[in-house]
Amino acid sequence: MFRNLIFDWSGTLVDDLGPVIEATNHVLGVYGKPPLDREAFRLSFRLPYREFYEEVLPEVGLDELEVHFRSAFYGSKAPVTVLPHAREKLEWCRRMGIRAFVLTSMDETAFHKQLGDFGLGEFFEATYAGVLDKREVILELIERHGLDPNESAFVGDMTHDIDTAHHAKLTSVAVLTGYTHPGPLSLAKPHITVADLAGLRRLMERPGEKKRPVATVGALIEDDAGKLLMIRTHKWGHRWGIPGGKIERGESSEHALKREIREETNLEVDDVRFVMVQDCIDSEEFQTPEHFLLLNYLVRRTSGDVVLNDEAQEFRWLTATEALELDLNQPTRTLLEEAINGGLLERKS
Template sequence: MYRNLIFDWSGTLVDDLGPTLEATNAVFGIHGREAMDRDEFRRLFRLPYSEFYEEHLPGIALADLENHFRKAFAESPVAVTVLPHAREKLEWCREHGVRCFVLTSMDRNTFEGQLDDLEMRQYFEATYSGVVDKREVIGSLVINHELEVSQTAFLGDMIHDIVTAKHGGVASVALLTGYTHREVLQAQQPDWLMADLREFREMLDQHRRNS
């Protein structure tokens, strides 16, 4: 069914909502904006994050916002953890010869640190981080790694991930383990809407048994 899987990182493979919310509110506080609670953040945050910050902190240089965000994220006492079923899914991919990639907007240094700290690097053929607008990269990722689009899916938890998948001509798999509520993702009409990676793995297993 799918021989190639491109994963988003935050909210798809790891849970970093806590430190992300703390860091965002730290940036807001520096610039005199009221903090968001968890539900408000999930409803309003979006990618590309440059658009989110331009809406809520207009006119402030993105590079300055990023510097404050990264510092606050690194200082957060809330741990980043691997989401349930994520490692099992990646092991399943390795067992069945499914090629795996990461395409994430997360800052490259932060991402590389998490990749090693969480012992996830061995699962991926290649990773692409620090990508503010994933639509600008997915096409070259598919071409450079000679991926057949009909056998490729992009998995993510945000509207931008669904839009990116469609832009790249690959299947879109929306996951409910991250930042965005079900009804918001559903409105974007992804090819698949899954509770988590276990449900996605079970669907692929069922397809393999039937084929």
Template sequence: MIRNLIFDWSGTLADDLAGVLHATNGVLVHHGRVALSREEFRAVFRLPYTEFYKEMLPDACIETVKEIYMAHFPADSAAVPLLPHAREFLQYAAATGRRIVLLSSAPEEHFEAQARANGVRDFFEDAFCGVVDKREGIRLLLEKHEMAAEETAFIGDMRHDMESAHSAGVLSIATCTGYDSAVVLMQAHPDVLVPDLSRLPRLLGGWHVQLANHGHHFPVATVGALITNHRDEVLLLRTHKWSHRWGIPGGKIKRGESCETALRREVLEETGLALGEVTFVMVQDCVEPPEFMRSAHFLLLNYTARCLESLPQVVLNDEAEAFQWLPWADAMRMELNIPTRVLMEEMERRGLAPTQVVGALQP
């Protein structure tokens, strides 16, 4: 059963060929070459793009090429629409409980802007962008997200996508909506070849398939901490995973990892902060949280923790978009996700809020 879907972006979900052609011709003309027509470009372009430019411009510096390319790519993200059936297939994948991740050579800023302009960014659990060689990138992706190759498919529109899928042992699905023709795609021997994404729901079991918790038939154990600094301010993060609401850092417990070890690791990965003493507060049974980006059932082990640094420097990874240190009262007025509000209200009820603890110590 295919539980995980890895998507390419350009030519698979997004119709950005016009913009890519314009930017590529900007690079070629800058180096004294003749601009390519749409048909000429599709005939010669290939991935990894470094090999394409090495052939077209053997003496050019790849870093210079990237700068010129970015300067010529159209600035209007709304000008890059989704391909037909792309939105519907993403909706199908999410509705049937599949995990959805992106693996693309497109620059991160292009994907983020285009995906948000088209209203589909929240479908993706993670996005690996700017990947030169997807054969290496797909292995890193599978390892990071602990995806079993036999339960995973890579959907792309180019021969390199199929070669990458084969190298990782995942199902290769080619769609004839993008850069490579069906003839070229067949040279890479895809497991499945479809004219467009509309054909895939039937091949993946139809709408009656429900893969609760991404194939797990049990809740996923997670940890999270409400972190305070030396001023008793609390740290809140905003993330697309929770519908852009504010919450606390945390994540899944890995096999063989203690809860506290998982907590310290997740906080360090997501914020760059080292924790001092941690204190367990409660467990939340979080079944199908309406704000979360996909179907899920979590057991949330909630803690409080103190920063080791007196002047903590928060460094976010790609799981959050923003952070704030706030006094308790201000934090309670934020648009919090439900589990974070439940935790903070429980802390208030038990007299564990920083202001309550400080007040209790005063004469």
């Protein structure tokens, strides 16, 4: 699939989020700003990091900020580890003859220390560290090492990594193991999104496999007052939609629907009514290009209170009319309109 892979470092191969958050909060504290928890950091931090600091501390120069950051980073006791599957992925690349490189914004001294401490240096043909804006170096890297962009991918965990890949016309691979929350990361439109590097390896091991449409189920959930559950999710570009997911092999569609609703919302449902089937082919709203067959239903809540899993960020119980006023993903809007036009739901405020 790819003959050349350019890896980001922090959040892609190595987990150093702990000391980075600690050092960032130290900098913010020096200037009287409140600290960020892990979730807030992943939602707001971005590269080039000068842009992040220009927004949160516009009155302070970058050189001054870096002095505070580095002292806190090097003094941090928070652990730094190789991410799961990273070493195995690099060993696999070496066995398969895939050329590997690193392009990172991490401080050069800290990077080379980690590279040596973890014994990963042998896997890379070349490394580039301390690069504040990777877009300024990626083209030089490609030319210097004679890489064919059509056979190369940039693998990273931040929107800047995706932007850098697009800038160089490489395939962009987003991994969900690092600094950027999946929501903002999906807005950068990566070509491929994987949970971790094991997922990328599995993808590359099956380059000739034909991708078939993915069968999924989803439902409008109605409560006793006739209101519908709407959830906002990063998978659909932070738009509003309905709970649902993939049908597993050997599983009936109704069983899959109840299972997915239980996993995503903690609700038990019944009175399952089929509404429609939709083709959703490479929607720009969804986090990755995919062909879904959406089996859409209307169900009624029987028990439970809403508890969202990590796939969704917010929920509301609304009338059908109120739901149509939200920033809905298109399949959900189509489903709502079909249910109303078919007499299954009332258009009421």
